[in-house]
Amino acid sequence: MSTGLIIALIVIVAAVLAVAAVLTLRGRGPQHGRGLKRRFGPEYGRTVARHNGDEKAAERELTERVERHGSLREQPLDPAERQRYEARWTAAQERFVDSPREAVVEADQLLAELAEARGFPGGGQYDEQFAALSVHHADHVHGYRRVHSVVGAHANAGRDGDGRVDTEDMRAAMVEARSLFDELVGPPRSREESRTSTDESQLRAGQPHDSRSDGRGHLPGAFNKRHAKGS
Template identity: 40%
Template sequence: MDTITPQTWILVAIVAAVALIAFAAFEFRRSRQSQRLRARFGPEYDRAVEAHDSRAKAEAELQQRQARVERLTIVPLTPEDAARFSDEWTALQAEFVDHPQLAVDKADALVRELLVKRGYPMADFEHRAADISVDHPGVVSHYRAAQEIRRRNLDGQVETEELRRAVVHYRALFDDLLEVTEQRPGAVPIHSIRPARPAEVRS
């Protein structure tokens, strides 16, 4: 019966050590990636994990969101545009007293217009929410909550107090999207500002 030579044992040990180091490095990179995505997306990270029932699938989907949004030209508003949007929001809030359902519809339309102005594509709602979550993860839950109330309102299932909450949810997203910069003639859209902090623009 052949015996295993010391050299063979040494080779086996080296291979095992290399494999162990490679596995540890892989786990370390995966852990760091998870930490980065969790820090970037916040509650949206946990929502994605729950939706996919798999951390790996959720992280792959979140990375796809990032890559998709990085290809977009997301621009801040000019002060003039920000002032116009702010004035329109003030008007719809005043209208809520007499026409709450109409005010909710106008809030949804105004948020959509603002998204387009910033450079987000108008896909279906879930794609809009996914795109928003990349740079505005703290408020995308407000968007989902507002849309759910609005959907039930279309079926006649919503009281005035819920409609008021919908407007509050829309306002949270609206404020976060209302980023402003001075744009000079010939200036190139600024990607490097993302994720930017919302400017405090109030009417």
């Protein structure tokens, strides 16, 4: 085989490989987007909204989250740790009746501590911690965002001379945040499925449920009291 023919074959093979690479990259765009939608669920739409509808910008952000935190391995809690966290959350729920603001602050702090204990970024790095949580708990992480936002709104209201934030917003944030708490504290999913709806009814109607129903002895008895009208 002549040298010229060999060179020609090399050029042809290189060209074919280059075309194949381009087609592969083009084909990955929509699939990559669909993969992110499946992985992040509602968080995908919220990220797009934060980028004013720019899906490419949102996908870049979500891809960066996966690259930074996708390899994170969650650390288990020992039974004693789990019981302590559960007791603190129950206390925060009971405190909500008379002191909604303090209860929400406690929930925010508790989620941050619990996430750090499970191996997520800590040290007050809320944004980084949230990003990591969204990669591994996308379906439940929004509750943490809501609680943290309510706490921030309280702080801003205090600086503005108005310390009131709607109690219903605080209640809804606590209810939604509970699903992430359950994910992090590590109960079986079969018991978790009914938790949000149960807490919703407790916080809304102020009625306790039988502690045997959740398998952990949680009986937020303070929910049978009259809710505070403000913070």
